[in-house]
Amino acid sequence: MSCFYFTKPYHGIDLSFLCLTADWAVDESLRSVNLLHGGAPDKQVKKYSGGMRRRLSVAISLIGDAKVVYMDEPSTGLDPASRKSLWNAVKQAKQDRAIILTSKCSD
Numbered sequence: 001m002s003c004f005y006f007t008k009p010y011h012g013i014d015l016s017f018l019c020l021t022a023d024w025a026v027d028e029s030l031r032s033v034n035l036l037h038g039g040a041p042d043k044q045v046k047k048y049s050g051g052m053r054r055r056l057s058v059a060i061s062l063i064g065d066a067k068v069v070y071m072d073e074p075s076t077g078l079d080p081a082s083r084k085s086l087w088n089a090v091k092q093a094k095q096d097r098a099i100i101l102t103s104k105c106s107d
Contacts, residue, residue, distance in 0.1 A: 029059040032089035034082070051078045058086060062093045069093070071101040 030036040033055040040052065048056065058074045074090065075083045090099060 025063050029063045030056075032062065032092065033059045034085050035059060051082055054078060055082065055086060058089065062089070066097060068098045068100065071099065073103055074101060075103060 027036060030041065035041070035052065035055055040048070045053065045056065054074065054077055058071065061069050061071060071090070075086055078086060090101075093099065
């Protein structure tokens with residue numbers, strides 16, 4: 001993630017901390033769905049597998065401080081290990097927000 005536009009003062013205010021905060025939030029979200037290792041951050045999304053794209057969409061939905069998050073079948077197409085990891089990330093994220101989801105999975 002590049003935040004070069006925050007490195008210059010804006011009307012005398014140093015906004016570089018926003019870049020650090022954004023980088024941290026993205027890293028934590030990617031880590032929560034196991035996309036921060038194995039070279040995944042360096043790949044173009046079009047080269048991701050279907051399961052990786054599904055996990056990325058969940059990670060994106062969890063970035064920020066939204067009080068309500070909607071997810072439509074977030075675990076579709078995931079292998080059992082990835083599904084368990086994804087549900088753990090969703091469970092951890094629901095502490096400060098409402099997560100509304102649809103799922104055919106009964107795990």
